[in-house]
Structures are given as C-alpha cells and as structure tokens.
Amino acid sequence: xxxxxxxxxxxxxxxxxxxxxxxxxxxxxxxxxxxxxxxxxxxxxxxxxxxxxxxxxxxxxxxxxxxxxxxxxxxxxxxxxxxxxxxxxxxxxxxxxxxxxxxxxxxxxxxxxxxxxx
Numbered sequence: 674x675x676x677x678x679x680x681x682x683x684x685x686x687x688x689x690x691x692x693x694x695x696x697x698x699x700x701x702x703x704x705x706x707x708x709x710x711x712x713x714x715x716x717x718x719x720x721x722x723x724x725x726x727x728x729x730x731x732x733x734x735x736x737x738x739x740x741x742x743x744x745x746x747x748x749x750x751x752x753x754x755x756x757x758x759x760x761x762x763x764x765x766x767x768x769x770x771x772x773x774x775x776x777x778x779x780x781x782x783x784x785x786x787x788x789x790x791x
C-alpha cells in the first residue's frame with residue numbers, strides 16, 4: 674500500500690465526518706461550537722458571513738467573519754472538527770466569487786451582501 678491508499682483508508686474508517694449543511698461564500702451562518710473551560714463544557718455561537726471554503730476531503734475548512742464592537746473578527750473552522758456542534762444557515766448571499774476577501778475593506782452599507790430569493 675502506498676501513502677495515498679493508507680490516507681484514504683484512515684479517512685474512511687478512523688476519522689468521523691460531520692454532517693454539515695450546504696453553504697458557500699456569501700452566506701450568513703451561525704456556528705455552534707463547544708468550549709471546554711476546566712471541567713465544564715458549554716456551547717458558544719459565532720455568527721457571521723462565510724468568506725471562503727478551502728481544501729479537499731478531511732482538510733476542508735471555512736472562514737467566517739463577523740463585526741464585534743466595530744472590529745472585524747475572522748475565525749477558521751475545520752469541517753471535521755469534533756467541537757462543532759451544529760451549523761445554521763441564516764441567509765443565502767448572492768456573490769460572484771468563491772473567496773470574498775474584498776469584504777474586509779468595506780464598512781457600513783457597502784459591506785452588505787444581497788440576499789438570494791428562494
């Protein structure tokens with residue numbers, strides 16, 4: 674067995690996969706993730722706009738950006754993280770790019786994303 678076959682075997686058997694809803698760049702989502710503080714565990718939410726989805730297979734990640742106290746905060750979540758409890762898709766956005774880094778330079782009304790009609 675070569676390295677590729679071994680990695681594929683490990684991906685399929687050992688590592689558990691999270692069932693995530695379908696979302697893309699421009700969507701507004703809420704990520705519920707578990708935080709351990711000492712021997713306590715709680716769930717904290719992080720709501721923001723998805724800037725990108727990157728990677729393939731088990732290495733897939735997504736970046737979420739929110740504004741907290743007039744400061745932009747970004748967080749990168751691995752899709753296979755056991756700390757992600759669930760993901761809610763709040764709004765579907767209409768964007769023409771897969772990576773919307775230009776959002777970092779915009780403020781106020783210019784930073785809004787048009788909502789997709791369903």
